[in-house]
Amino acid sequence: MNQSALAAAGLYAGLNALILLWLTMATALVRRRHMVVIGDGGVAHLRRTMRGHANAIENIPVMLVLLGFAAALGAPVLAIHLLGAAFTVGRTLHAWHFSHAEAAQWQRATGFGLSVLTLGAATLGVLGHALLLL
Structure with a gap:
């Protein structure tokens, strides 16, 4: 197993954990500001922040598993860095968009695009490596 590739996957795991x-914290601060303990309390900004958080929870773990498997299956460290960096930039833009009451639509679109593109590429790469090694 390539330790550098595994270390790169660990780097992006840590960076994406910081995004989470x-x-x-963004969700907690909006909750406290509007004194909402459960649900969204009908507060549009809280609903938006919660949706951004939920979207990150839906996507980040899958990508991190894929990066870990890619590293374990022998993917080049450069591939891990390209996928991990692009995904992390995408998740950061997406999080920025959803953590603010109002934000430019390009942040959401670019963040989504980078996330989906890299998730798809990592999926195909891991599937390809796994099938070749069977």
Whole structure:
């Protein structure tokens, strides 16, 4: 197993965990500001922040699993860095868009696009590597 590739996957795991922490804190701050303990309390900004957090929870773990498997299956460290960096930039833009009450639509679109593109590429890469090694 390529230790550098595994270390790169670990780097993006850590960076994306920071994004999740940021979204957790953003959600908590909006909850506290509007005194909402459960649900969204009908607060549009809270609903928006919660949706951004939920979207990150839906996507980040899958990508991190794929990066870990790619590293374990022998993917080049450059591939891990390209996929991991693009995904992390995408998730950061997406989180920025959803953590603010109002934000430019390009942030959401670019963040979504980078996330889906890299998730798809990582999926195909892991499937390809796995099938070749069977």
